Amino acid sequence: MSSVDSFFHMCLVVCPMLFLTGFVDSVAGGGGLISLPSYLFVGLPIHLAAGTNKVVNAIGTGTATWKYLRSGKVDLHTALWAAVGALAGGAIGARLALWCSEQVLQACVLAALPVAAAVMVWKRDLGQVGEDRWPPRQKAVLSAVIGLCTGTYDGLIGPGTGTFMILAFALVLRMDLLTASGCAKTANLASNAASALVWIAGGKVFWRLAAPAVVCCVLGNWCGARYAIWGGSTKVRRMIFVVLGLLFLKMGWELLT
DSSP: OOHHHHHHHHHHHHHHHHHHHHHHHHHHSOTHHHHHHHHHHTTOOHHHHHHHHHHHHHHHHHHHHHHHHHTTOOOHHHHHHHHHHHHHHHHHHHHHHTTSOHHHHHHHHHHHHHHHHHHHHHOTTTTTSOOOOSOHHHHHHHHHHHHHHHHHHHHHTOTTHHHHHHHHHHHHSOOOHHHHHHHHHHHHHHHHHHHHHHHHHTTOOOHHHHHHHHHHHHHHHHHHHHHHHHHTHHHHHHHHHHHHHHHHHHHHHHHHO
């Protein structure tokens, strides 16, 4: 098979999956559960796959963030403080990962996922209607703590960070799920952009594949954000269940194998 044919087949696999990644990620987070395996499936080495994945997803996240901002579905005060916490948490999580067993961490998350799903089933009104119940200073502190915790998880394990951030905003800050999703996208944009710059500086981006992948990811994020904004918190809630299920299957498979 020629190099042109090989690249064409890579695009045939990766591009549709990146559209799906953008769609899912813009609604409920967790798009990396789809995109990273796609790059690995077509034969990219792990570091090149991770770098390409981060750059493409950062641009896609920027599209979804812009769409949420335009629709007024972002509490910037919350999102910016969460972004600060997430950046610090990512650094802490990366250091902790050096000392912790990945299998133990994955087992803990695997045990926590059914609990998260059960909370959503039990609290059917979770995130349906937002309540602005916290004073600005306390809200800023809580937002930073949420960012710190989810950022630490991101540095330790990674997949599903945006989903957990959405749930935390809804549970702790009493946001509706749609606004929580917009805030999570905005906060994630900061950490994604920072990580993308590191991968670019390290030369670990397959730009030839990244170019068409970006187009598909941006389109998926744009469509997903519209779907969430039009459908409201109910659509976000349904997609969160899908992401939690994918995350449970992924980590269960990795522990078994």
